[in-house]
Amino acid sequence: xxxxxxxxxxxSTALLGADKGTVLRSIVLPGWGQMHAGHSTRGTIxxxxxxxxxxxxxxxxxxxxxxxxxxxxxxxxxxxIDVSSLDRxxxxxxxxxxxxxxxxxxxxSLARYYYPDDPEAQQNYFDNHSRFGSDGWNWSSAEARExxxxxxxxxxxWFRRTAYVAAFALVNRAVSAIDASLLDPSEPGIYTAIDFPxxxxxxxxxxxxxxxx
Numbered sequence: 001x002x003x004x005x006x007x008x009x010x011x012s013t014a015l016l017g018a019d020k021g022t023v024l025r026s027i028v029l030p031g032w033g034q035m036h037a038g039h040s041t042r043g044t045i046x047x048x049x050x051x052x053x054x055x056x057x058x059x060x061x062x063x064x065x066x067x068x069x070x071x072x073x074x075x076x077x078x079x080x081i082d083v084s085s086l087d088r089x090x091x092x093x094x095x096x097x098x099x100x101x102x103x104x105x106x107x108x109s110l111a112r113y114y115y116p117d118d119p120e121a122q123q124n125y126f127d128n129h130s131r132f133g134s135d136g137w138n139w140s141s142a143e144a145r146e147x148x149x150x151x152x153x154x155x156x157x158w159f160r161r162t163a164y165v166a167a168f169a170l171v172n173r174a175v176s177a178i179d180a181s182l183l184d185p186s187e188p189g190i191y192t193a194i195d196f197p198x199x200x201x202x203x204x205x206x207x208x209x210x211x212x213x
Contacts, residue, residue: 022183026176033180046176053172057165064158071151078144081137093131095149100136 026033031046075083075094083091097103107129108122115121131137139145 022180023177026180027173030172030176033176034183037180037183039183042179046172046179049172050169053165053168057162057169060158060162060165064155064162067151067155067158071148071155074144074148074151075137078140078148079137081135090135091152094137095145095152098142098145099138100131101138104130104132 022033022037024033025036026046029047030050031043031048034040034043034046071091072082072084075081079094081094083094086094093103097106104126108126110129111122111125114125139148
């Protein structure tokens, strides 16, 4: 908690003495503030990171959509059920059981396990959790069900990656805004620096935060 408070205090102090126009530009588009302050190389780096972030998010989202279409089509064509409007657990059940009849047998066994001496409770549990009619399915083959299960899992993984990658856009904006607020070398306080390698190996790029007295 103390460390978080210290970081927030340092950031707030830097922003209070900064050129608000420069900081706002960096929040809107990382690198714009650096460009505005005459630091084109730093600005290019932040803009490049921003472009990479949104490119990665876009690619991940498209992959999620492609795999979502795959598992929906498989369920409709090979199992006879439209899973597009079903919740997450229902979609999982379609991939876990070869048919709704098999699923219902599983539900009946659970009812007996939960209520061994209460037939009425067993029936109520079965009625509330079993799947019939338009909620029923029957896979044409084990391979089709496995393909559905794989596409469902992969689609969700890609959508999760989209959210994670997009979150870096917030980080990039925060770092860019702080960096833009600390560019004036004539003022004491916190400063930042970016060192670039002479070779093409950009893995050695170094970002430094320090204090000027």
